[in-house]
Amino acid sequence: MERPLTEHIRKDLRPLTLKEYEQAGGYQSVRKALKGMTPKDIQSVVKDSNLRGRGGAGFLTGLKWSFVPMDSTIETKYLIVNADEMEPGTFKDRLLLESAPHQLIEGMIVSAFAIQATISFVFLRWAYKEAANHIRFAIQEAYDAGYLGNDILGSGFNLEMHLHTGVGRYICGEETALLSSLEGKRATPRAKPPFPQVSGLFGKPTIVNNVETLCCIPHIVNKGADWFQKLSLTNDAGTKLFGVSGKVKTPGLWELPMGITMRELLEEYAGGMQDGLKFRGALPGGASTDFLVEEHLDVKMDYVSIAAAGSRLGTGTMIVLDDKTSVVGFVRNLMHFFAQESCGFCTPCREGIPWIEKILTSLEAGKGEGHDLHLLDFHTKYLGPGNTFCALAPGAMEPLQSALKYFRKDFEHYIAEEIQNTTHPLPATRKRLITDISKF
């Protein structure tokens, strides 16, 4: 089984020096691209490879790049790697950042060349201190070796690379919020269009790609689109870093072919559930993906198959729910996160998610009311796609709506007893709202 992204990572996770990385075949794709390929050639091979963005949305990388204007009169374009990994339950980019910094830099150089960007940024999460040290060191090595700077390898191509470490907030991972943050502003998302490919950082054409996505690029350029497609067991190309956390025997992270089943991941790699616990469900790709349950265990882990099962591959890092963990508590913890991390710019997200958290907290405290489940359903609709400014709230609704679907009894359990004791009438305003909700 080929593992292009992680095969050169040492057992002790110490990153390779530039020399060691070159000896392992590193930076070949920079030579190949800058000396023998045009930007269009690289864009073509990436498009043909069918690589999809590994940050969560799964957008086709080649297609994303194709929107960048290639008019030679444009002086400044930017390439940014989104290394602000902060989706709860996600710990995949950390490995690539800490243990393979040169692979990322190589991918960035080739990608920047493909869109003719001359300035690049690593937007790194503040918490990844070790990664910051390793990347800073690797960037300096790359400058010293002539892979960065002016006239790289005599090709005439120039590229600056800077490391920006963040100062917190999940919303910085949203592509346009990241740009706002990099410009020294509050990280509120921006209206699209214009898309960043046309008007991004400081108003210039900009590509923002995830760490794992850019780490795939050198291998695609070296070995070709067909090879990359064949790494996968299904039609979604490549390998993928898959992770499992929660009460399984051996939580961890593995590079595996796209399209292995949830069951294989859970049982063969994560060792199955801890003794005495049963599997109840899992968020397959981080906190903002829908629950999948036992009936889905043979679903293939790729973008299309997981979507067909009603969830999203997201970041590919699964969070497991066992039968002794409270579903309502699980979802309440997620809602606390999303409420806290809402940027506060648009009302449904700013007001709606804290309301949900309050309802779930009151349920757990035995203070649920009869209409609470209707209110939760109401929010999953009104905070869904199309009703908020960015994807944060719709993402937050995914675990909630699927929990209400698959584990509704767990929610009802808290309310049923309490209803009998409810003596106070609903305030008029809330009654009106409940009537409105009942139209759905």
Add this chain to the structure above:
Amino acid sequence: MLSLEETHEIDEAVKIVPYRKAACIEALKIVQEHRRWISDESLREIADYLQMSAEELDSVATFYNMIHRRPVGRHVILLCDSISCWVMGYENIRTEIMQRLGIKYGQTTADNRFTLLPNPCLGTCDHAPALMIDNDLYRDVTKDLLEDILGKYP
């Protein structure tokens, strides 16, 4: 007044961006690194230096949770409170830290040694529960380990 060291570092950050105030997050980080937190006075000094209003800079400073607009102790404990750590029982760790130090979230011990803050996912979920103290990450934390961990920070 910003120190020479601070202005020198801020100048380096300004070089990378097209206009001065675009470097304001870097500047906040730099000054916080030197002074541990961003006081109103620090805020005004940075704002003046970057030719922006203190109010605008404050709108940025208060948006980001890793910019401290209140004093913090010598060491900051960041306890992950997100989903994988919750499943793996971080709440026991939280209770233990709060009891040992006699503080709640957002508070600093009387001897100014520790500030305790909740923190969203630290990205090490296969080794939950996790916490950070200053720049150090601790994984697979148990109650029994806390005494040794906290003891490293005088």
